Amino acid sequence: MSTDLYSVKMRASRKENGSEMHISGAEKIVESDRLQSICAQLLERAMHHSKGEADLSILKWSGSQRRT
Numbered sequence: 001m002s003t004d005l006y007s008v009k010m011r012a013s014r015k016e017n018g019s020e021m022h023i024s025g026a027e028k029i030v031e032s033d034r035l036q037s038i039c040a041q042l043l044e045r046a047m048h049h050s051k052g053e054a055d056l057s058i059l060k061w062s063g064s065q066r067r068t
Contacts, residue, residue, distance in 0.1 A: 003031050003032065004031065004064035005029055006032065006061045007029055007062045008028045008029075008030055008042065008060070009061075010027075011024070011058045012025065012045075012049060012057040013056050014054050015055060020056075023051045023053075024049045026045065039059060039061065046059070
């Protein structure tokens with residue numbers, strides 16, 4: 001049996017004094033059946049981080065890779 005794998009990346013930042021301040025980031029490799037829940041978890045993390053509120057959040061996932 002093979003499983004599709006996805007690379008999921010999240011980065012959250014905000015502008016502070018003219019420069020970009022990193023708030024949160026994560027990178028995971030996930031199976032296709034967990035893709036939606038992991039994206040939701042990372043988005044929640046970006047929006048409600050203890051370092052403060054981000055004004056830019058990027059969430060991306062890229063193509064499937066087969067694991068056999």
